[in-house]
Amino acid sequence: MSEEQKEEKFKKLTRRELLAGTGGFVAGVAVGSGGISLLLPPKEVEVIKEVEVIKKVEVPVEVIKEVEVPVEVIKEVEVLKEVGAVKEVEISKFVCPYGDGTFSTLGALRVHVDSVHQPTPTSIRESEGRPTYVNKVDRPTYEDFVVGTIEQFDQKNEMFCRSFWDEEYKKVFAASPAREVFDESTEIEGQALMAGAIYVDDKAGSDQPYYYGYNGHKMGFGGLYDWEEPVGEQKFPVSDPAEMSERIKKVAKFYGADLVGICELDQRWVYSKYFDSLSGASGELDIPYKYAIVLVVEMDWEGIRTSPEYEQAAATALGYSNMSEVASSLAKYVRSLGYPAIPCGNDTAQSIPLAIDAGLGELGRHGLLITPEFGPRNRICKVLTDLPLKPDKPIEFRIQKFCESCILCAKSCPVGAIKFGERTTETTSVSNREGLLRWPVDVAKCHAFWKTNTMSLKSCANCIAACPWSDMGIRGEVKYNL
Numbered sequence: 352m353s354e355e356q357k358e359e360k361f362k363k364l365t366r367r368e369l370l371a372g373t374g375g376f377v378a379g380v381a382v383g384s385g386g387i388s389l390l391l392p393p394k395e396v397e398v399i400k401e402v403e404v405i406k407k408v409e410v411p412v413e414v415i416k417e418v419e420v421p422v423e424v425i426k427e428v429e430v431l432k433e434v435g436a437v438k439e440v441e442i443s444k445f446v447c448p449y450g451d452g453t454f455s456t457l458g459a460l461r462v463h464v465d466s467v468h469q470p471t472p473t474s475i476r477e478s479e480g481r482p483t484y485v486n487k488v489d490r491p492t493y494e495d496f497v498v499g500t501i502e503q504f505d506q507k508n509e510m511f512c513r514s515f516w517d518e519e520y521k522k523v524f525a526a527s528p529a530r531e532v533f534d535e536s537t538e539i540e541g542q543a544l545m546a547g548a549i550y551v552d553d554k555a556g557s558d559q560p561y562y563y564g565y566n567g568h569k570m571g572f573g574g575l576y577d578w579e580e581p582v583g584e585q586k587f588p589v590s591d592p593a594e595m596s597e598r599i600k601k602v603a604k605f606y607g608a609d610l611v612g613i614c615e616l617d618q619r620w621v622y623s624k625y626f627d628s629l630s631g632a633s634g635e636l637d638i639p640y641k642y643a644i645v646l647v648v649e650m651d652w653e654g655i656r657t658s659p660e661y662e663q664a665a666a667t668a669l670g671y672s673n674m675s676e677v678a679s680s681l682a683k684y685v686r687s688l689g690y691p692a693i694p695c696g697n698d699t700a701q702s703i704p705l706a707i708d709a710g711l712g713e714l715g716r717h718g719l720l721i722t723p724e725f726g727p728r729n730r731i732c733k734v735l736t737d738l739p740l741k742p743d744k745p746i747e748f749r750i751q752k753f754c755e756s757c758i759l760c761a762k763s764c765p766v767g768a769i770k771f772g773e774r775t776t777e778t779t780s781v782s783n784r785e786g787l788l789r790w791p792v793d794v795a796k797c798h799a800f801w802k803t804n805t806m807s808l809k810s811c812a813n814c815i816a817a818c819p820w821s822d823m824g825i826r827g828e829v830k831y832n833l
């Protein structure tokens with residue numbers, strides 16, 4: 352096979368074959384092969400070499416014997432290797448979330464955790480439906496990696512905004528080739544699926560070309576994300592902020608949120624300036640409110656795992672539609688209680704650090720929020736308010752350690768936008784915040800690839816699909832049974 356042929360075959364494999372049909376490379380191997388437990392940091396792994404499984408250190412012999420590798424998986428691996436899509440496939444085992452061992456079956460891990468790591472009163476969150484290995488902590492786990500002054504971020508430096516004003520990036524984007532359309536009927540149906548999924552989000556904006564005041568939704572619309580809705584004249588008395596917080600969480604879930612957390616609004620995460628993509632307007636942001644109610648909407652796994660196809664783009668788009676409904680309904684509820692409320696999508700403040708502060712999850716190598724419930728399959732929105740509330744504590748569930756060993760998202764990225772290796776303070780562009788030791792994502796490469804991947808309407812979620820925490824097939828069991 353010539354180099355050109357290999358390249359062409361690899362390109363095709365990076366689509367559905369690589370991430371869905373073949374079992375999604377490593378992530379999908381887990382789903383499609385009952386004999387393999389998998390998906391833990393590649394320190395403790397077996398490596399499939401040619402057609403045989405060879406043993407690596409740290410894994411007891413008796414454990415190796417329990418591993419069954421289905422023939423079809425081996426064949427798929429061979430195809431991937433042949434075209435250079437993968438040098439080796441790592442098949443891991445169930446790792447202890449407390450970091451002291453690797454187990455061949457989920458049952459063995461469960462017995463270990465139950466017997467060795469008795470949950471303490473502070474670590475157990477059963478009443479909140481979370482796994483016992485999720486611990487509440489006093490400060491967010493990103494704080495360990497803050498190495499400089501954290502300045503507020505100007506929204507115009509966010510990647511989507513840059514595509515409206517950054518002339519250098521516009522050239523990169525223009526040079527990025529569009530992928531050929533393989534099949535017209537697939538294209539029509541896929542576009543229709545997307546159109547339905549994003550419909551509510553599209554209609555969430557007003558018909559006005561420009562949104563006056565601060566822009567609500569990032570795209571510059573008003574509508575459901577409107578800041579101008581009146582606050583009720585009668586104020587609901589809040590004597591117990593903790594009780595009010597519980598009520599808010601129930602109401603938010605009633606409106607459609609899958610996860611809800613509350614934090615004090617850290618002004619570092621509020622954008623220094625807003626940027627209206629439609630008009631190009633920019634201006635200071637002054638958010639005087641004390642709390643953020645952070646809302647997560649799950650993105651459908653069956654859709655996400657097809658990345659970068661239409662089903663994935665539609666799952667993402669539907670998340671945006673759900674966000675607009677949940678955030679706007681909750682803001683209306685708070686205003687009707689007589690307190691101010693700003694509903695936000697991706698605008699106004701950075702959602703991921705707020706979600707971490709609110710105890711919803713941790714930051715992953717791929718730069719996304721990982722929650723114990725959905726991994727990185729989250730769409731995040733928030734309501735900023737002065738309603739008296741009790742903030743949640745941040746959580747940790749060993750994601751910082753996990754991502755130091757696991758590189759699946761970096762491997763899955765078609766354009767190398769996710770960093771392998773160690774954390775760094777270096778940035779790839781103005782879109783990366785300074786002052787943090789982390790894995791910076793080259794968002795320009797990422798966004799330009801979305802154009803190349805026009806079949807799914809300029810979208811991709813390979814890194815979400817490849818992340819082992821996305822996979823309910825594995826973590827669902829861990830979540831409910833450990």
Ligand code: SF4
Pocket residue numbers: 763764765766767768769792796797798800801811812813814815
């Ligand atoms: S970083 Fe961007 S291009 Fe790379 S896998 Fe993730 S979404 Fe796709």
Ligand code: SF4
Pocket residue numbers: 715716717753754755756757758759760761817818819820
């Ligand atoms: S974020 Fe990346 S490195 Fe971390 S667990 Fe997910 S796939 Fe692995």
